[in-house]
Amino acid sequence: MGISDDIKKLGEDIVADYDVRVKAIGELVEDTHKMLKDFRAEHKNMTDKLKTDLAKGEEERLKDFKAMMNGIKKFVSDMVAGTAELMKQIQKEQTDRNKEVADLLVKFAKDHQAMEAELKQSLAKGETDRLEDFKEMMKGIQKYVADVVKETKRLMDAIRARQDERNKEVLSLLEEFKTEREKMAANWQALTATMAKKRGIKPKVEAEVKVRPVKEAIKEVIEEEEEEVTPEVALDEKVLQFIDKHPEGVRVGDMEEPLGVARMRLGVIAKKLLEEGKVRKEGTMYFSL
Secondary structure (H helix, E strand, O other): OOHHHHHHHHHHHHHHHHHHHHHHHHHHHHHHHHHHHHHHHHHHHHHHHHHHOHHHOHHHHHHHHHHHHHHHHHHHHHHHHHHHHHHHHHHHHHHHHHHHHHHHHHHHHHHHHHHHHHHHHHHOOOHHHHHHHHHHHHHHHHHHHHHHHHHHHHHHHHHHHHHHHHHHHHHHHHHHHHHHHHHHHHHHHHHHHHHHHHHOOOOOOOOOOOOOOHHHHHHHHHHHHHHOHHHHHHHHHHHHHHHHOOOOOEOHHHHHHHHOOOHHHHHHHHHHHHHOOOEEEEOOEEEEO
């Protein structure tokens, strides 16, 4: 058990003993009050009796009075003796507690000296041991950084692979779309020629459909995807600012004409702002926070 636990136990014992002493003294006080109350009652009875028995004679009354006084003196003497014994016991217990505290303080001083000696011995190891510990710590940090770099590289490779796969899918879709569009154009021209021939009208040759290179189409698709992010963010700010300017609340339809944005898109953005906790909604009205 440590010093702190010993001191804690000692404190608890002192408090417990103090409570016991307080309780004992309280009981003693209560008994004293009871005795005084009984004494008053007995004195009153005695007074009444003396008044009643005045005719008994002086000698008999003095005899009864002496007996009563002897009883009172004996009771007071017993009470004083009990109080002295109780105080003696309390002083003895306090002395024992003081001795225990002194012993604990001596033990604490010895433990403190031992801890101080151990600390000095630990510090006496020298700069070499501390440098070795520092090197080990740096090795651990370097390993952690290397692991982070490795994991980051793996994630970047996975992202690039996913992007290449996506580009291939877009390329394949564009090739299929090009082939389908050329077939549709050829079929339409054939139909037009057939119908013109049947009606005796010289068919009009459709302008050749210009087909862009696949790489150019992929680049345009990627640029369109990148351009979709910034306006959306800017539109979020515009919607939030519009709601802030109308503390009385606004509906989605109220923002359609001033912002020049379709109601459906505004509804999606308003719901997003609500989920992010930037606005609040009551019924169909949106309010700023």
